[in-house]
Amino acid sequence: MASGESKFGSVAQRTFRERLSREILEVFDQSFKKFTDVQVLSGTHLLNHSDVVVESPTGSGKTLSFLLPLFTILQKKKLQKNEIGALILSPSRELATQISKVALPYAEKLGLTVRTSTGGNKIEKDLKNFKEGSANILIATPGRLYSMLEAERAHLVRCFRSLEVLIVDEADRFSESQFEVALKDILASLPKQRRTGLFSATQTKQYDEMASFGLRNAKKVKVTHSEETVVPSSLNNFYTSCETSEKTLRCLEFIRQRPDKKFLIFYPSCSAVQYFHQIFTRCLTKRPLFRVFGKGLNVSQRATQIQKFSESSNGVMLSTDVMARGIDISDIDWVIQFELPKLSSWFIHRAGRTARCGREGNALIIIGTEQLAYVNFVSQHEKVALKEISVPTSSARKAEELRQKMIKIQCSDRAILEAGTRAFVSHIEAYVKHDCNIVFFIDLDVVGLANSYGLLRLPKMRELAQRKDLEKFDRSSIETSTIKYADPKLEAGRESAMEEKHERKVSVLAEKAKKEKLKLAKKNKHKEQTKAPKRKADDSGDDIHSDIRLMKKIKKGKLSKQEIKNVLN
Numbered sequence: 001m002a003s004g005e006s007k008f009g010s011v012a013q014r015t016f017r018e019r020l021s022r023e024i025l026e027v028f029d030q031s032f033k034k035f036t037d038v039q040v041l042s043g044t045h046l047l048n049h050s051d052v053v054v055e056s057p058t059g060s061g062k063t064l065s066f067l068l069p070l071f072t073i074l075q076k077k078k079l080q081k082n083e084i085g086a087l088i089l090s091p092s093r094e095l096a097t098q099i100s101k102v103a104l105p106y107a108e109k110l111g112l113t114v115r116t117s118t119g120g121n122k123i124e125k126d127l128k129n130f131k132e133g134s135a136n137i138l139i140a141t142p143g144r145l146y147s148m149l150e151a152e153r154a155h156l157v158r159c160f161r162s163l164e165v166l167i168v169d170e171a172d173r174f175s176e177s178q179f180e181v182a183l184k185d186i187l188a189s190l191p192k193q194r195r196t197g198l199f200s201a202t203q204t205k206q207y208d209e210m211a212s213f214g215l216r217n218a219k220k221v222k223v224t225h226s227e228e229t230v231v232p233s234s235l236n237n238f239y240t241s242c243e244t245s246e247k248t249l250r251c252l253e254f255i256r257q258r259p260d261k262k263f264l265i266f267y268p269s270c271s272a273v274q275y276f277h278q279i280f281t282r283c284l285t286k287r288p289l290f291r292v293f294g295k296g297l298n299v300s301q302r303a304t305q306i307q308k309f310s311e312s313s314n315g316v317m318l319s320t321d322v323m324a325r326g327i328d329i330s331d332i333d334w335v336i337q338f339e340l341p342k343l344s345s346w347f348i349h350r351a352g353r354t355a356r357c358g359r360e361g362n363a364l365i366i367i368g369t370e371q372l373a374y375v376n377f378v379s380q381h382e383k384v385a386l387k388e389i390s391v392p393t394s395s396a397r398k399a400e401e402l403r404q405k406m407i408k409i410q411c412s413d414r415a416i417l418e419a420g421t422r423a424f425v426s427h428i429e430a431y432v433k434h435d436c437n438i439v440f441f442i443d444l445d446v447v448g449l450a451n452s453y454g455l456l457r458l459p460k461m462r463e464l465a466q467r468k469d470l471e472k473f474d475r476s477s478i479e480t481s482t483i484k485y486a487d488p489k490l491e492a493g494r495e496s497a498m499e500e501k502h503e504r505k506v507s508v509l510a511e512k513a514k515k516e517k518l519k520l521a522k523k524n525k526h527k528e529q530t531k532a533p534k535r536k537a538d539d540s541g542d543d544i545h546s547d548i549r550l551m552k553k554i555k556k557g558k559l560s561k562q563e564i565k566n567v568l569n
């Protein structure tokens with residue numbers, strides 16, 4: 001049964017419904033006919049004053065499964081302006097914004113205020129708004145909330161005194177070391193008497209590790225549509241395998257064959273998203289293209305790209321894992337993974353960007369022939385069964401044509417050339433860290449990958465130092481130093497930097513020559529000084545010869561005693 005539908009019959013639905021207020025139901029009924037399983041189960045436990053640990057497939061309605069009970073609890077509380085009744089922690093800004101959008105209609109109906117504090121703007125601005133405004137529900141990323149506590153601890157702790165509910169969305173992410181310090185400080189500033197809910201599609205933490213969240217006798221809610229798998233039943237998971245050198249072509253051909261479908265493609269790094277967005281702009285013409293990544297795009301740029309992608313019918317979004325969790329765009333037809341995810345649990349979250357709440361959806365991972373063991377790994381490790389799908393039109397010849405085209409694109413703009421090299425380097429760096437390496441090393445066809453990036457040169461990297469197969473790489477004969485930036489300002493900067501570098505090189509060489517000359521002159525001078533005068537050398541030569549002659553005379557008795565005495569004194 002689709003995880004968006006409910007196994008619960010009308011009795012359970014009605015019982016849960018009776019626990020919600022008229023105002024809350026008015027808002028809910030505008031969008032939905034009935035509650036999903038996770039909403040009935042989690043909502044009931046939270047309303048019964050229990051802590052909950054919830055594991056439910058992607059797209060199964062977990063957001064409302066904590067908002068519905070949260071608003072019910074706060075409605076009875078009669079909160080003052082600055083009393084925070086609920087704190088929701090989200091690992092990403094985008095997800096926090098999305099939760100806030102779902103929460104807003106309920107908050108307005110109940111006269112409660114929702115505030116989102118997620119970074120991306122100055123902390124002073126956040127604090128000022130916070131102190132001047134109000135917040136009955138605070139949705140925050142841990143990093144930003146930690147900074148706010150550092151700056152205004154007393155004020156925030158006072159606001160938290162009325163806290164009834166702590167919700168941690170994508171909870172398994174909070175075991176990452178990056179959240180440790182912030183989380184500890186945040187939990188220490190909250191009242192112990194509260195309800196706590198941890199929500200995710202993959203709760204990898206063991207119970208004892210969850211003590212850090214201050215859970216007490218937590219109820220465990222696990223919603224799956226069957227024992228065999230944790231993914232939504234309406235999600236079809238595919239893989240296609242090819243030579244790694246054909247990965248980019250395979251991805252492009254797959255998209256070309258589905259001109260009216262909406263795609264989300266995951267790449268292993270920000271630079272890979274930027275590079276392939278440049279390539280796709282020239283290879284997938286007439287197709288709306290979007291890109292989202294962390295470093296380099298600010299919050300509003302990311303939000304605009306996601307918004308425009310949401311509104312497009314056949315757009316192609318290239319993204320890093322910043323969109324892998326929680327982001328709810330209901331009509332994505334295909335999710336493509338260009339490379340194995342760093343953590344296998346992310347496979348589920350990435351694929352779960354489609355097939356939301358009962359809708360049909362498809363996910364594809366492109367696997368190099370040397371990575372085929374991954375199919376079995378993800379089936380055993382994540383209970384996800386992958387079916388093979390072919391891409392009939394891709395071939396080695398076409399891949400080579402595409403590689404030549406990518407080289408040409410890089411030659412048109414040095415910025416793209418540099419982006420491709422950075423992307424390849426970050427791909428390798430990400431690859432060596434993914435968790436399959438803990439279970440078993442999945443080899444990577446590095447030369448094939450370099451070709452799928454269309455590289456002209458193989459960059460020198462510590463991670464590749466031991467590789468013996470790199471000589472197979474077909475290094476382009478193009479002199480890369482002649483490739484110019486398309487941006488005249490950048491090119492002017494590069495030329496002057498090159499001139500400076502050339503002048504520096506010339507002056508270093510001149511300096512070196514001067515030093516050599518001086519050294520030689522010094523050496524010759526020293527030689528002169530230490531050399532015995534010609535005569536002396538001859539003398540020393542003569543000395544030896546005269547001694548030999550003298551010895552011979554003495555031996556033959558040709559010298560009188562007096563003559564010998566004279567010579568020896």
Ligand SMILES: Nc1ncnc2c1ncn2[C@@H]1O[C@H](COP(=O)(O)OP(=O)(O)OP(=O)(O)O)[C@@H](O)[C@H]1O
Binds near residue numbers: 034
């Ligand atoms: N009771 C319901 N009936 C039908 N659709 C619902 C219901 N509740 C929520 N939805 C819709 O289901 C979609 C997924 O909801 P939501 O994003 O909360 O899922 P999720 O379980 O949090 O997913 P993820 O694990 O990916 O974060 C949303 O588009 C939401 O509007």
